[in-house]
Amino acid sequence: MSKVIVLGATGTLGLHVVAQALSAGHDVTAVARTPSKLPRTVAERVRVVQADIVKLTQEDLGDVINGQDALINTAGHVTEGEAFVQVVAHAIAAASLLEGAQRPRCWFLGGAAALDITSSVLAGGKTYIGVADAIEQ
16 A cells, blocks of 8 residues: 555546545545545545645645655646646645655646546447546445
8 A cells, every 4th residue: 555645636636536546545645725625435534634735835745745655736727827837846846855765756637627427338338437426436
């Protein structure tokens, strides 16, 4: 089991990532401005940190991510342009302050818009699970 921290955990993409990490058996820390947006069944299974990551200093954000095996940033939207770039740059700078084993592997994910669909069968006979269905599972 790895220690995984998800920045932007209450957004559409963040909720998916948290659900995937939990289903894989990881120890998950969810960072969100508004933790009350986490479904109760998820909030009970994760460590919750309430924070607006762009308002934290690099040092304070470094303290939040220190010792995690993986950092997955889902905060921000690609459509926000420079603001999105600044969110990513801030997370990178904070992780860069950490030494060796204290620095997690980092993944940066971005979505252009929310696509909230229910389960459906699409071309090729593959079944895809929508956001609402994935959260309920």
